[in-house]
Amino acid sequence: MLLLLLLTNAFVLLPWAGAGRIIGGQEVKPHSRPYMAHLEIKSGSQTGYCGGFLIRPDAVLSAAHCVDKMGTVRVTVILGAHNMTSRERSQQKIRVGQWVIHPEYSPDDLKNDIVLLKLKPRARINQNVQFISIPRRNEHVRQGTLCRVSGWGRTSPNGNRSNVLREVKLKVQKEEICQQLFNNYQRQSMICVGDEYSKKATYMGDSGGPLVCNKKAHGIVSHGYDDHLFPEVFTRISYFEPWICEQLRRFELQDIPYSPSSD
Known part of the structure; x- marks a missing residue:
């Protein structure tokens, strides 16, 4: 596996660049993204x-x-x-x-x-x-917005990378959720994403992919916890x-x- 950054025994950041997965998603129509x-x-x-x-x-x-x-x-x-x-x-x-x-x-x-x-x-x-278009500096994606993330990652924690492009739907969450769980979380430059109950997520290999909301790329897959899928941190494109x-x-x-x- 490549790019597993172990910060402490309890906290593991997952830059999803090794084997990758889209969990709980489905294959997209070829070349539709x-x-x-x-x-x-x-x-x-x-x-x-x-x-x-x-x-x-x-x-x-x-x-x-x-x-x-x-x-x-x-x-x-x-x-x-x-x-x-x-x-x-x-x-x-x-x-x-x-x-x-x-x-x-x-x-x-x-x-x-x-x-x-x-x-x-x-x-x-x-x-x-x-x-794909990116948002302006003052353009923010709201909490509760349903977005899409695509990738060629694993479809299960221990599976192989997907041969075909798959996609998962994820909701933008309250900033407080990520602030409580991630010491590094910065509201202005990050987006808190995921659904605690949907069992859907990105993972290693999907890093760098876009969080597409309202036909614009608002986020970049960045990191999360190793031991559970929710929530995940995305780079906030509008800030940059x-x-x-x-x-x-x-x-x-x-x-x-x-x-x-x-x-």
């Missing part, structure tokens, strides 16, 4: 997997803990996928040469757990590969919207060819 990205992360002899999502033809958002590794890390983004074991003509595989982790990301408690990956070449936008926009502008500047001024 065209913004979804499958990340293959190679570090030395180990290979981990994460989710992600396309927000522009040249940019994928994911969780910082997915790529925060020692040594050389190679990341490949696969777009337009449904069944990861078949050679789908719709798939676009892009080797990621550059990514930007939030400067205040903390691997110990997963604060500011967000990374922006630059795609070069850009993704080819078509029926199976499209981007100014930082995301700044990085996207830098991506554009990097693509402008250098032309020396003439005398």
Whole structure:
């Protein structure tokens, strides 16, 4: 397993990038979530997997803990996928040469757990590969909102990763629930998600995937407890919207060819 961060014997954060699962969900219609990205992360002899999502033809958002590794890390983004074991003509595989982790990301408690990956070449936008909108800085998702999370993760705690894209419906919860259970919880930059009674959740391997509410990606799968499914902590995208926009502008500047001024 990759990316199991053991903070104490009692408290285990689960960056879902090792084997992954969508628990209590169901398979989605093939290519009905065209913004979804499958990340293959190679570090030395180990290979981990994460989710992600396309927000522009040249940019994928994911969780910082997915790529925060020692040594050389190679990341490949696969777009337009449904069944990861078949050679789908719709798939676009892009080797990621550059990514930007939030400067205040903390691997110990997963604060500011967000990374922006630059795609070069850009993704080819078509029926199976499209981007999803993100909220503005002042745009918040309300408690009780029913959202969706997709991933290629396990369908049971001890099972294998799903070959096909699956999805689970989860409700946004009261902030107080996560504040009581997570010492690291920050209201402004995190979202408390899950349903105590539904037995539905994300898990390892679904990290970096989007929390889609009202057709926008409001959150990023980040972490939770090892011994129970509820609640889970998601990175709040609206809080990071100014930082995301700044990085996207830098991506554009990097693509402008250098032309020396003439005398």
